[in-house]
Amino acid sequence: MPELPEVETLCRQLHESVAGAAIKSVSVYDKKLGGIEPLAGRAIRRVRRLGKTISISMDNGKSLTIHLRMTGRLFLHSQNTKPPHSRLRIRLDGRNIDLIDPRRFATVKVLPETVITSDNDLMESFSLRQFMERHARRKVSVKTLLMDARAFAGIGNIYACEILHAAGIAPEKRADSLTPEQWKTVLRHARRILKKGIQNRGTSISDWRDLYGRPGENQNELKVYGRAGKKCLRCAGVIVRVKQAGRGTYCCPDCQK
DNA sequence: AGAACCGCCTGCTTGC
DNA sequence: TGCAAGCAGGCGGTTC
Numbered sequence: 001m002p003e004l005p006e007v008e009t010l011c012r013q014l015h016e017s018v019a020g021a022a023i024k025s026v027s028v029y030d031k032k033l034g035g036i037e038p039l040a041g042r043a044i045r046r047v048r049r050l051g052k053t054i055s056i057s058m059d060n061g062k063s064l065t066i067h068l069r070m071t072g073r074l075f076l077h078s079q080n081t082k083p084p085h086s087r088l089r090i091r092l093d094g095r096n097i098d099l100i101d102p103r104r105f106a107t108v109k110v111l112p113e114t115v116i117t118s119d120n121d122l123m124e125s126f127s128l129r130q131f132m133e134r135h136a137r138r139k140v141s142v143k144t145l146l147m148d149a150r151a152f153a154g155i156g157n158i159y160a161c162e163i164l165h166a167a168g169i170a171p172e173k174r175a176d177s178l179t180p181e182q183w184k185t186v187l188r189h190a191r192r193i194l195k196k197g198i199q200n201r202g203t204s205i206s207d208w209r210d211l212y213g214r215p216g217e218n219q220n221e222l223k224v225y226g227r228a229g230k231k232c233l234r235c236a237g238v239i240v241r242v243k244q245a246g247r248g249t250y251c252c253p254d255c256q257k
Numbered sequence: 258a259g260a261a262c263c264g265c266c267t268g269c270t271t272g273c
Numbered sequence: 274t275g276c277a278a279g280c281a282g283g284c285g286g287t288t289c
Contacts, residue, residue, distance in 0.1 A: 001282070032266090052283080069283055071267085085267095103266045105283070140260070149284080157282070206269095206281095245261080247282065 002068040004123065004154025005197025005218065006208055007052050010074050013211035014047040014056070014097075017076060021092045023058075030087040030104060037110045039064065039090075050118065051153035063113045064090075069105035074098070076211045102207075121153040122191050123198070132180065142178060142186070143171035144245055155190070158203055158225045161250045163190045165224040165234070170256045171249050172242075196221060224250040 002010075023039045042058040049055070050065075054074070057063040066074070075083060075098045082089075088099040088108060099106060119127045135151045145151050146160040155163070164171050166189040169182065178186070202208055202216030205226060209215055223233050228241035228250060237254025 067283085070281080101266095102268065103282090105266065138259085144260095147283085246263095248280095 001070050001156055001158070001206075002052065002072065002202070002208065003156035003159050003197075004049075004052065004121075004194050005159070005200075006202035006216070007049050007054060007068065007154065008123065008198050009201045009216070010211055011047050011049040011054055014054070014074070014076075017211065018044050018092060018095075018097070019046055020044065021095075024091040024093065026091070027089045028087070029082070029089070030101075032104055033087060033106075033108050036064075036088075036108060037062075039110070049154075051121065051149055052156075057113050061113050062110055065109050065111055066099065067107045068101070069103075069107070071103045071207065072099060072101040072106035073207070073209055074211055075100055075209070075213055077213070118153055120149075120151060122187065123154075123194055126187075128184075128187070132183070136175065136178070136180075136183060138175045140175055141172050141244065142169060142175050143249060145175045146186075146190070152190070154194075157247050157249075158205065158222070159190075159193060159197065161225045162193050162223060165251060165256060166193060168234075168255055168257065170253075171244055171251050173257075224252065226250065 022043050025040050026036055028036055042060055045057045045059055047056050052067060054066040055063045076095060078095050083098055083100055085100050085102045086098045087101050090097040119125055119130055135145060138145060143160050143164060146155050146163060163186060167186045197203060197218045200216055200218035200221060201210050203218040204215035205219050224239050227239045230239050232239055232252040232255060235252065235255040237252045239250055239252055242249050
């Protein structure tokens with residue numbers, strides 16, 4: 001599932017490959033996506049990430065925004081054939097960007113370009129003071145808070161599990177019970193883990209692929225996610241999988257307190 | 258107001 | 274072997 005590192009990978013690759021290109025046409029293959037206003041003739045200016053959203057800004061002051069949700073991918077290719085589960089195609093000069101999405105949760109919109117200043121993105125600007133004021137006293141679990149898009153941009157289930165394991169904090173621990181020092185520890189590990197995820201072009205635990213169809217390499221770095229029953233890599237414990245707020249959560253009961 | 262829960266989807270896994 | 278049920282989960286909307 002695409003989280004911050006996966007979406008950042010796609011945005012960097014898109015910007016590198018298609019900035020300056022002109023859109024020839026856009027085809028929507030899935031009615032569920034709804035109508036997209038015409039984009040033919042527009043030139044792509046830049047591609048950037050806003051949380052987990054991909055924003056492709058064009059030369060008319062609007063931006064094509066894509067959210068991949070669970071199983072969405074973008075695939076840049078030059079074939080005429082339609083890949084399985086392709087829901088939308090953006091045609092450029094001799095190249096296509098296909099939105100591939102088996103579960104059909106992804107969303108696509110054309111929105112006016114807005115100057116958005118996010119203050120909750122650990123890879124961009126993040127205000128610790130504002131975070132402490134707004135969220136540190138909340139009664140939700142620390143894992144739920146890590147995955148709350150208002151508190152942190154782009155952190156999903158896999159990276160939340162990894163961050164809490166690295167920080168030695170139990171996922172069900174209440175957010176309001178962490179000291180400022182513990183939050184600093186969490187944020188330090190979060191930055192490190194997200195950065196490494198980007199360097200590794202994402203975590204290909206199931207069907208994640210980058211813009212060119214290549215798997216990422218960050219699955220080799222995972223310390224807890226998907227490792228139920230295996231030995232903890234930090235201590236002598238055994239990783240368990242528990243259900244928390246409806247999501248599979250991996251942690252080590254011995255070294256996460 | 259804040260926290261918990263629901264439903265959207267479909268491919269894969271599990272159990273009989 | 275085959276088929277149905279169970280499961281996965283981001284996030285907007287609804288309910289408590």
